[in-house]
Amino acid sequence: MPNPGGNNGHDNGDPPDDLPALLQGYASKKVPLKHRIEQLREKNYHISLTTLKKLNKQYSIISPRRPPPEHIATTLIAAEMAQNITGSNSPNTIQLRVALQTGVALPRAVVRGTMKALDPEGPSRRFPGKRPVKDRSVMTDNAVFYEIHFDGHEKLNFKALEMVRAGIDMYGGRCHGSGLIALLRVVPNARCGVTVGHLYLDLAESFGYIPVQNTVDGGTETRYMTQLHKELRTHFLRGFTLEDAPAVVALPSTDNIPIESLWSYLRNFSGRDLKAAILLGKTENYMNVTDDVHIHLFHWLWSRIVQNAVDLFVEYWNTHKTRNQRNKALPSGVSPQDVFDKPQNFGLEFGGIEVDREFVPELRKTLPKSREECYRWVPEEFEVQAVAAYEHLGSPALRITEGWTIFSRMLAILEA
Numbered sequence: 001m002p003n004p005g006g007n008n009g010h011d012n013g014d015p016p017d018d019l020p021a022l023l024q025g026y027a028s029k030k031v032p033l034k035h036r037i038e039q040l041r042e043k044n045y046h047i048s049l050t051t052l053k054k055l056n057k058q059y060s061i062i063s064p065r066r067p068p069p070e071h072i073a074t075t076l077i078a079a080e081m082a083q084n085i086t087g088s089n090s091p092n093t094i095q096l097r098v099a100l101q102t103g104v105a106l107p108r109a110v111v112r113g114t115m116k117a118l119d120p121e122g123p124s125r126r127f128p129g130k131r132p133v134k135d136r137s138v139m140t141d142n143a144v145f146y147e148i149h150f151d152g153h154e155k156l157n158f159k160a161l162e163m164v165r166a167g168i169d170m171y172g173g174r175c176h177g178s179g180l181i182a183l184l185r186v187v188p189n190a191r192c193g194v195t196v197g198h199l200y201l202d203l204a205e206s207f208g209y210i211p212v213q214n215t216v217d218g219g220t221e222t223r224y225m226t227q228l229h230k231e232l233r234t235h236f237l238r239g240f241t242l243e244d245a246p247a248v249v250a251l252p253s254t255d256n257i258p259i260e261s262l263w264s265y266l267r268n269f270s271g272r273d274l275k276a277a278i279l280l281g282k283t284e285n286y287m288n289v290t291d292d293v294h295i296h297l298f299h300w301l302w303s304r305i306v307q308n309a310v311d312l313f314v315e316y317w318n319t320h321k322t323r324n325q326r327n328k329a330l331p332s333g334v335s336p337q338d339v340f341d342k343p344q345n346f347g348l349e350f351g352g353i354e355v356d357r358e359f360v361p362e363l364r365k366t367l368p369k370s371r372e373e374c375y376r377w378v379p380e381e382f383e384v385q386a387v388a389a390y391e392h393l394g395s396p397a398l399r400i401t402e403g404w405t406i407f408s409r410m411l412a413i414l415e416a
Contacts, residue, residue, distance in 0.1 A: 012051075013044045020059040027056070027063045028099040029319040035338065064107040073106055077114045083400050086272040091115055093269060096316050144177035144343045146351030148203075148211040149259035152190035152221065155271060156278065156306065163282050164289040166298045168306050171199055174259045176215070177330065177348055178339035179322070181262065181314045182207070186307045188299070188377050190221065194367050195374040197224030204232065205360050209352030212237070218250035228363055237353045262317075269316065270309045270400070277400045278302060286404045293414060299377040300386045301407055305398045389413040 016022060026036045037052060047055070056063065067073055080097045081087075089097070091112040099105050150173045154160060158167030169190035173183040183203045187195050204210050210232050216222045226248045233247050253260060263271075281287045287294040317336065324333035331339045331346040343350055364371060378386065389410045390396075396406055 012046045015045050016040075016043050019045075019055070020061075023056060023059055023061045024103050027061050027105050028103045030096075030099070030105065030321065031319075038342075063105045067106050067110060068104060070110075073104075073110055074114050074118075076102055076104055076106070077111055078118060081115065081118060084270075084273055085276045085400065087119065088268050088272055093316075096320060097312070100312055100315050142177075142347075143349040143351030144180070144340050145175055145182075145207075145209055145211055147176040147213045147215055148173045148182055149176060149215045149256055150183075150196075150200075150222070150225070151217055151253065151256055151259040151263075152219070153263050153266070154190075155263070155267065156275060157190075160275070161278060161282075163278075163287075163298075165295050166281075166287070166289060168278075168299075168303055170306075170310065171196060172259060172262065173200075173203060174262055175211075175336070175340065176258050177351070178343070179258070179330070179336040180340040181317050181336070184310050184314050186303050186310060187375060188303075189374075191219070192374060193221045193223045193225075194369045196221045197228055197367050198364065198371045198374050200225040200228055201360050201364055201371075204355055205357050207352065208357055209354055210236075212245055212351055212353060213247065213249060215249045215251060215256060217253040217256050222248070222250075224367060231363065232355055232359075233353060235359070236355045265317065266310075266313055269313045273400055274306055274309055277403055280404055281407070284404070286407060293382075294411070296378040296382045297386065297407060297411055297414065300383070301398075301410065302403060303377050305400060305403050308398050309400060385414060386410065 022040070023036075026039070031039070033049060033052060037047065037049065040047060040052075055061075068076075076098045077094060080094050080101065081089075083097075084094070091108055094115060095106055095108055095111045098111070150171070153170035153172065156168040156170065158165060161167050168186050169188065170184065170186050171190040172181065172185070174181050183199060183206075185199060185202075187199070189195055200214075210229065212233070214222075214225065214229050216225070230247045281298070282289070287298055289295065318340075319335050319337050321335050322332050331348075334346070339346055339348070376383075390406075392413060393406070393409055396402065398406070
């Protein structure tokens with residue numbers, strides 16, 4: 001029998017095959033020790049706090065209490081600071097970026113001291129032109145995944161970049177109750193209703209659940225999402241009518257707070273760096289915006305670089321611990337992932353509607369364009385050529401600071 005207490009001499013269950021990797025992952029994401037024990041228990045491995053500490057020591061799990069040598073820590077911090085072109089990231093963010101990228105957990109004091117030594121003057125924190133903050137009431141909810149807020153991000157689209165046809169659109173969804181980012185993807189056109197419809201079905205397939213209510217800003221791009229959501233809700237939530245709770249609520253963008261506020265965090269984390277790096281293509285004449293090959297290569301390459309940065313932000317956001325707020329009705333001082341995974345620990349319920357994943361492909365067939373068409377950045381023929389050129393270069397890492405170097409090297413191959 002498993003031994004929940006983890007007493008020595010008893011069967012605690014079989015340790016997972018990837019136990020060292022799991023322990024390092026917990027340490028990198030700063031998962032509280034009691035939550036690590038709970039997550040291991042869910043994998044049928046029942047151990048005590050003492051045993052967990054012994055295992056961390058046995059497998060040399062790097063943590064803030066056991067940081068790497070100073071020269072290694074400095075190298076890791078400097079590498080992340082180099083990716084933060086605008087210098088807007090705080091020590092907390094750099095600390096988490098290092099952990100997510102390398103698995104190495106560094107003490108905040110070490111990160112802060114190293115950043116100060118490498119950049120004595122520090123970044124400017126003042127961003128002029130901010131609008132006054134609008135007074136708002138306290139947000140409340142009694143369930144996670146009951147309501148998802150959706151919106152498109154336009155700070156990297158062709159209008160914002162002013163690079164003619166070159167631009168990167170983005171669309172996302174965030175859970176109201178937990179604050180978890182449920183969806184965030186770069187797409188060729190976030191204003192295309194069919195694309196947004198496929199993104200919504202991606203969410204349903206990924207989680208196996210849909211929310212009771214979608215909250216949007218009322219744009220025409222949500223037409224198919226609304227249609228699909230109502231059909232799924234009607235099919236899988238029988239006996240629950242639109243009079244009981246609306247399927248879709250449209251708000252002005254200034255009131256769709258959970259998703260709108262997320263964009264400012266994304267901009268601070270990597271959005272400003274992405275925009276500054278992309279705009280070098282215009283100011284340094286790396287690309288000819290009137291040349292189709294240049295435009296196609298931009299979309300093929302930079303959509304991948306931006307998605308990598310976005311994926312890192314999602315992991316950071318969902319696992320970072322929010323600051324304690326005494327007057328906040330929803331949970332604070334914990335990560336969105338903790339709230340989403342264990343809502344009952346915070347006085348919440350799980351409000352999602354379970355759906356049959358096999359039903360989703362049938363719904364996709366009702367949309368006028370396929371998922372592949374909506375997500376395709378370049379013509380199929382160019383896709384084949386770009387992949388070959390990229391692999392010819394040895395498939396270099398798609399980092400923000402390396403984007404235009406890779407672009408130039410691939411362009412030389414494509415135009416040869």
